[in-house]
Amino acid sequence: MAGLLTPLTTWRGRITALLLVLLGLLPWYAPWLDAAGIISQKFALTLMTRVLILAIAAVSLNLILGYGGMVSFGHAVYIGLGGYTVGIMAHHGVQDGFLQFPLAIGLSALLALAIGALSLRTRGVYFIMLTLAFAQLLYYVGVGLEAYGGDDGLTINRRSDFAGLLPTRGLDKIVAFYIVSFVVLVLVLWLVHRLVNARFGMALRGTKSNETRMQALGFATFHYRLAAFVIAGAICGLAGALLANHTEFISPAMMHWTRSGDLIVMVVLGGMGSLFGPLYGAIAFLLLEEFLPSLLRLVLTWLHGGISAVLGGAAIGTLDAWLRLAEYWQIALGTIMILVVLYARGGIDSLFGRPRHG
Amino acid sequence: MTLLIEQTLNGIQLGLLMFLLAAGLTLVFGIMDLVNLAHGSLYMFGAYFCASFTAWTDSFVIGALLALPAALLLGVIVEVVVARKLYRRDHLDHVLATFGLILIANDLVRLVWGPDGRRIPLPAWLNQPIYLTPDLPYPTYRFAVIVVGAAVALFLYWLVTRTRTGMWIRAGASNRTMIGALGINVELLFTLVFGLGAVLAALAGLMAAPIVTVSIGMGDNILILAFVIIVIGGIGSIKGAFIAAMIVGMIDTLGRALLPDLLKTFLSVAAANTAAPALSSMMIYLLMAGVLVWRSTGLFGARG
Amino acid sequence: MAETMLKVDSLVKRFGGLVATDSLSLDVRAGEVHALIGPNGAGKTTLIAQLSGFLQPDSGRITFDGRDITLLPAAARVRLGLSRSFQITSVLRDFTALDNVALAEQARQGHSFRFWRSARADRSLRAPGRAALEEVGLAHRADDPAASLSHGEQRQLEVAMAMACDPRLLLLDEPMAGMGPEESARMVDLLRRLRGRRTMLLIEHDMDAVFALADRITVLVYGRAIATGTPAEIRANEAVRTAYLGEAESG
Numbered sequence: 001m002a003g004l005l006t007p008l009t010t011w012r013g014r015i016t017a018l019l020l021v022l023l024g025l026l027p028w029y030a031p032w033l034d035a036a037g038i039i040s041q042k043f044a045l046t047l048m049t050r051v052l053i054l055a056i057a058a059v060s061l062n063l064i065l066g067y068g069g070m071v072s073f074g075h076a077v078y079i080g081l082g083g084y085t086v087g088i089m090a091h092h093g094v095q096d097g098f099l100q101f102p103l104a105i106g107l108s109a110l111l112a113l114a115i116g117a118l119s120l121r122t123r124g125v126y127f128i129m130l131t132l133a134f135a136q137l138l139y140y141v142g143v144g145l146e147a148y149g150g151d152d153g154l155t156i157n158r159r160s161d162f163a164g165l166l167p168t169r170g171l172d173k174i175v176a177f178y179i180v181s182f183v184v185l186v187l188v189l190w191l192v193h194r195l196v197n198a199r200f201g202m203a204l205r206g207t208k209s210n211e212t213r214m215q216a217l218g219f220a221t222f223h224y225r226l227a228a229f230v231i232a233g234a235i236c237g238l239a240g241a242l243l244a245n246h247t248e249f250i251s252p253a254m255m256h257w258t259r260s261g262d263l264i265v266m267v268v269l270g271g272m273g274s275l276f277g278p279l280y281g282a283i284a285f286l287l288l289e290e291f292l293p294s295l296l297r298l299v300l301t302w303l304h305g306g307i308s309a310v311l312g313g314a315a316i317g318t319l320d321a322w323l324r325l326a327e328y329w330q331i332a333l334g335t336i337m338i339l340v341v342l343y344a345r346g347g348i349d350s351l352f353g354r355p356r357h358g
Numbered sequence: 359m360t361l362l363i364e365q366t367l368n369g370i371q372l373g374l375l376m377f378l379l380a381a382g383l384t385l386v387f388g389i390m391d392l393v394n395l396a397h398g399s400l401y402m403f404g405a406y407f408c409a410s411f412t413a414w415t416d417s418f419v420i421g422a423l424l425a426l427p428a429a430l431l432l433g434v435i436v437e438v439v440v441a442r443k444l445y446r447r448d449h450l451d452h453v454l455a456t457f458g459l460i461l462i463a464n465d466l467v468r469l470v471w472g473p474d475g476r477r478i479p480l481p482a483w484l485n486q487p488i489y490l491t492p493d494l495p496y497p498t499y500r501f502a503v504i505v506v507g508a509a510v511a512l513f514l515y516w517l518v519t520r521t522r523t524g525m526w527i528r529a530g531a532s533n534r535t536m537i538g539a540l541g542i543n544v545e546l547l548f549t550l551v552f553g554l555g556a557v558l559a560a561l562a563g564l565m566a567a568p569i570v571t572v573s574i575g576m577g578d579n580i581l582i583l584a585f586v587i588i589v590i591g592g593i594g595s596i597k598g599a600f601i602a603a604m605i606v607g608m609i610d611t612l613g614r615a616l617l618p619d620l621l622k623t624f625l626s627v628a629a630a631n632t633a634a635p636a637l638s639s640m641m642i643y644l645l646m647a648g649v650l651v652w653r654s655t656g657l658f659g660a661r662g
Numbered sequence: 663m664a665e666t667m668l669k670v671d672s673l674v675k676r677f678g679g680l681v682a683t684d685s686l687s688l689d690v691r692a693g694e695v696h697a698l699i700g701p702n703g704a705g706k707t708t709l710i711a712q713l714s715g716f717l718q719p720d721s722g723r724i725t726f727d728g729r730d731i732t733l734l735p736a737a738a739r740v741r742l743g744l745s746r747s748f749q750i751t752s753v754l755r756d757f758t759a760l761d762n763v764a765l766a767e768q769a770r771q772g773h774s775f776r777f778w779r780s781a782r783a784d785r786s787l788r789a790p791g792r793a794a795l796e797e798v799g800l801a802h803r804a805d806d807p808a809a810s811l812s813h814g815e816q817r818q819l820e821v822a823m824a825m826a827c828d829p830r831l832l833l834l835d836e837p838m839a840g841m842g843p844e845e846s847a848r849m850v851d852l853l854r855r856l857r858g859r860r861t862m863l864l865i866e867h868d869m870d871a872v873f874a875l876a877d878r879i880t881v882l883v884y885g886r887a888i889a890t891g892t893p894a895e896i897r898a899n900e901a902v903r904t905a906y907l908g909e910a911e912s913g
Contacts, residue, residue: 071450118647122654125393125449129589130650136582137643144636146629194778202781203774206765209754216714216748218740218769218827227775257582261395261457268454330465337458341451342443 016276023048024182027175042171045178046246051286052181053242056188058266058278060235065264066273067196068228069208073128074115074135075263078108078233080142080255082240087250088148090156097160101241108237109230111138116229120222132257142252153251160245181242185279188235193275195231204228205273269340271349280348288333296326360494365615366608371500373607374507378562379580380587380599381514382555388594389527390445390548393452396436397559397584398577399463404429404560405567405576406467409476418481422564426557433556437549445548464574475573478564503565510561511600518596527551586646592659601657606642613638664691667831667861668713668744673722675708675885682708683719684885690831695853695862697872700882706865707749709882710835713863714746715739726831740769743830747823749839749865751816755809759800759819762808764791766826790826798822798852814845821852825860832862838871850874873897881905 026048034041057079064070085104094100119130148154159168159177166180167173195201206214207221214221244250253259262285270281300322307316316322344350383397407428412421440459444452480499487495518524526547563577570576587606591598614635621630621637649656668690675683682705690696698706711717713724715736724732731739754762764787768774771786781787795801798818803811808819821837837853838846850871856862857875866872872879873893880890883905889896896902 065450071453073453118651122650125387125593126589126650126654126656128393128449128453129585130647132582133586133589133643133646133650137640137647140636140639140643144633144640146626146632150632150636194780197780197782198778199768199774199776199781199784199787202761202765202768206754206757209756210752212716213748213752213754213823214765214769215716215736216740216746216752217766217823218737218745219774220735220737224774258578261453264450265454265457268450325469328465328469330461331469334458334461334463334465337461338440338455341447341455341458345451 019276019279020186023052024186027178042174045174047286047290049174049178049181049246050243051282052178052185053239053246054263054266054286055279055282056181056185056242057236057239058263058270058282059185059188059192060232060239061263062267062272062278063192063195063235064225064228064232065267066271066277067201067208068204068225070120070225070229071128071264072119072131072229072232072260073257073264074131074133074260075232075236076255076257076259077115077135077138078112078236079240079243079259080138080250080252081108081111082237082242083244083250083254084142084148084240085237086160086241086244087154087156090158090160091148091154095158095161097162100160101238104241105234105237108240109234111237112230112233113226116226116233120225120229132260135255135260136257139252139255139257142255149251151252153249153253156244156248156250159248160241177246181246184238184242188238189275189279191235196275200224200227208273265337269337269348274349277349284348288336292329292332293326296329296332297323300326361615363494364496365611367496367504368500368615369608369611370604371504371507371607372611373604374504374511375562375566376580376584376587376607377511377600377603378507378558378565379584380591380603381511381596382558383584384588384591384594384596384599385527385551386555387588389551390441392441392444393449393456394441394555395453395456395581396459396463397555398579398581399460400429400433400436400556400559400577401563401566401580402463402467402572402574402577403432404563405478405572406471406476407560408564408567409478409572410471412478418478418484418568421478425560425564429556429560430553433553434549436556437552441552442545442548460578464578467574473574475571477571478568480568499568503569506561506565510558514558514596523550583642586642589656590646590649592656595656595658598656598658605645609641609645610638613641664693666690667692667727668863669723669725670713671723671725673709673712673724674720675705675712675717676720682885683712683722685722686882686885686887688880688887688890690861690863691878692830692861693858694877695857695864695875697864697866697876697879698882699866699869699872699879703884704882705885706882707835708885710746710833710863710865714744714833740827740829743828744833745824745827745829745831746833747820747835747837749835751813751820753808753811753816753819753823755807757808758805759795759808759811759815760788760791760804762819763794763822763826764788766794766823767791770827794822794826795819797825799848814841814848817841817845817849818852821849825856830861832856832860834862834864834866836865836867838866838868846871 027045030041030044033039033044057075061072061075064072082104085107086100089100089103115131115134119127119134122130143151159166166176196205203214203219203224207219207224211221240254243254266281266285267278268281269284270279271277301319304316304319304322379397379401383394386392386394386397404425407425408421411424412418415421415424436459440455444455484499484502486498488498488501490496518527583606587602588599590605591600591602617634617637618630621634625633666689670686670688672685672687673683674681674685686709698709700706708717712719715731715734715738719732722732723730726739726742726744729742731742731744734742754765757765761782764781767787767790768781792801792804795804798821800815800818800822803815808816811819817837817839821834824832824834838849841849846868853862853864853875864872864875876893878890879893879896880887881896881902882888888905889899889902891899
């Protein structure tokens with residue numbers, strides 16, 4: 001594990017370490033939060049499991065987007081493929097996780113190999129659109145699969161079985177799955193950390209920085225880009241397999257292009273090309289999605305109280321009417337995204353100090 | 359045979375609608391190098407504006423005519439407030455910021471018009487079949503869409519190839535540094551092009567509205583189709599957008615009409631009915647992938 | 663006479679109506695410094711791009727060590743021992759100076775499909791990298807980001823990277839472009855030290871540098887080689903004088 005964290009002497013390192021400890025220990029202090037009436041234990045664990053799984057997907061996207069400069073607009077397709085692999089196998093009575101997961105990862109890698117081999121021949125916006133097109137292609141395959149629910153998707157009746165090691169019901173199931181997701185995330189972060197600092201990663205990052213120069217140095221850049229594309233697809237397929245287990249449901253919506261957009265937002269919101277950026281991004285994005293309405297309600301209550309104290313309550317309408325505005329929290333989310341793009345380009349990660357090269 | 363002619367006309371009609379949407383997108387893309395995911399939102403706003411104005415004036419035609427300047431105004435506002443700041447940024451920034459615009463647009467529509475979809479009632483004279491030949495009835499409205507779409511396409515062709523503004527637009531689409539050198543007010547030209555794109559998108563949206571129901575997010579999926587079209591046609595090329603839009607319109611319409619029967623020969627009826635629309639959608643993406651693998655800048659594209 | 667290392671046979675490259683390379687033939691002998699001069703627009707950079715594999719010629723043949731490399735991609739040519747520097751500084755700006763040369767060394771050592779060991783802790787990359795920086799006089803800037811280097815230092819780094827590939831033939835595209843007199847002198851010094859150890863094809867506008875360094879010179883005008891010879895022969899060549907040296911300033 002050594003070398004995964006930035007030195008604890010920097011703020012950046014301390015914040016990251018604190019975050020990992022908080023995430024890792026959540027199952028142990030969640031009951032306290034519940035008892036204190038802050039948040040239900042089950043809800044907290046379920047929400048944060050989703051955060052961890054999508055963080056894995058975002059970390060995988062960061063490998064190609066942040067380190068490789070490849071703007072893949074179809075990354076959610078591997079979440080879909082990973083999920084459908086688990087769902088379809090479960091549907092046919094194959095519950096063994098030791099079969100489901102390797103297959104989900106392997107198929108995603110194969111799909112990434114095919115998509116990458118074709119898409120990486122193009123550049124710029126044509127690459128963006130080609131990755132998007134292949135993802136939409138698979139999306140419509142999902143829609144067309146009448147046997148597996150078509151547009152409506154498919155409920156998974158039993159989660160993956162890992163030799164009976166994981167509890168299958170109640171709170172234990174939720175806690176165990178949270179821990180599994182956390183461990184997988186940490187392993188994936190470690191793997192990506194090793195990758196991007198190894199010779200392979202140097203070649204990949206050099207290609208992002210200046211592809212012509214890398215070719216002039218003798219690097220067959222296409223091969224490194226393609227390899228990174230395949231690795232990212234495989235990791236994201238793993239995230240998809242986890243997500244299907246988490247939601248116990250698969251549908252084409254998992255790989256709709258707006259889901260791919262969400263992943264890009266997470267990576268950029270968190271900070272491209274920094275190891276932990278996608279984790280910050282996933283946390284920020286999904287928590288905003290979850291809590292922005294409540295947050296807005298809070299702000300609106302304050303505002304209403306303040307303004308009505310000055311102008312008199314009758315002039316500005318009831319608090320209820322104001323609070324209804326909080327339903328439209330996506331306006332706030334969209335505004336935040338635009339502001340981040342226009343004015344805070346380094347993402348959350350850059351707020352904690354100079355991005356580290358590696 | 360009648361079915362085939364009718365479906366071909368439907369394909370042309372869909373193709374023309376897609377062309378209107380794609381033309382603005384490809385101009386904005388070609389000239390300002392802006393990937394505008396929110397272009398589909400302008401399509402949606404066009405439909406909602408038209409729905410409101412139609413209800414207000416009791417006339418679809420007047421409603422439509424009022425919706426266009428409203429869309430122009432909206433387009434100019436979006437250009438000045440957000441889009442303008444993005445021109446010098448990279449495509450990734452465009453994707454993110456305009457993705458944010460989509461979220462704002464969808465919730466804004468929900469706030470103003472409510473969550474339910476709307477239907478735009480057609481006046482009686484548009485709501486009856488027209489007989490192209492004595493035994494070939496075709497909905498008058500759809501025929502009107504074809505006429506308007508074709509007229510606008512011709513107008514665009516005239517604008518781009520025969521006028522001074524068009525010369526600037528062509529110069530800009532093929533070589534952006536050149537328009538600066540021509541001594542044109544570049545900022546104004548950009549705002550105008552963006553506004554023109556907004557009007558075209560709104561026109562497509564409001565013409566589609568009586569056929570498809572006005573609803574939140576109606577622009578999101580069709581936007582991706584529009585992108586597929588401009589990528590197949592080659593970014594910045596109006597001609598490419600037109601040809602690609604026609605191909606896509608045909609594939610989609612004929613695929614949906616003919617594939618179910620074809621599939622039923624070896625699939626169950628239910629499976630065929632689910633698979634056919636999915637398959638015709640897939641064919642469009644396959645076409646795009648094929649074109650790009652064959653020519654990495656689309657049919658008529660100059661640059662990537 | 664030394665053997666021919668690079669042989670160019672009636673190479674043609676057109677851009678639309680413009681003939682950038684006009685049935686050009688040229689040979690570079692092992693061990694020599696061969697300079698390529700010519701007025702702006704003579705097609706020098708276009709030629710380098712074709713020799714290094716970044717542009718495909720329309721017709722003609724390029725042979726390196728007796729092997730036809732006309733259709734070989736750029737990266738493969740580097741592996742055969744033919745590497746280039748760029749006229750417009752092309753270093754990896756987000757990386758440190760040492761990273762830049764270490765990457766060149768990494769490429770030289772073969773494929774980079776090594777996924778686990780940290781490349782920055784790899785002595786087999788860092789040591790030759792440091793040596794390369796030492797050679798061009800950049801050792802003291804090893805750990806600074808390439809973007810923070812001065813223009814002259816970036817030019818030195820550019821050459822260090824091309825050299826770190828350990829090429830048998832070095833294609834140098836105006837190594838002194840945009841340099842002040844002092845920096846130029848240092849670069850000439852560096853190239854003089856390399857002379858004899860490496861075969862070089864040198865494009866340069868600085869005539870003093872060219873005549874000081876080159877064993878042979880080829881003059882390019884409108885994509886054609888109008889003369890090849892020793893510096894003395896070129897100086898005396900009538901056609902060259904009218905076409906090129908006679909001009910007030912080549913720019």
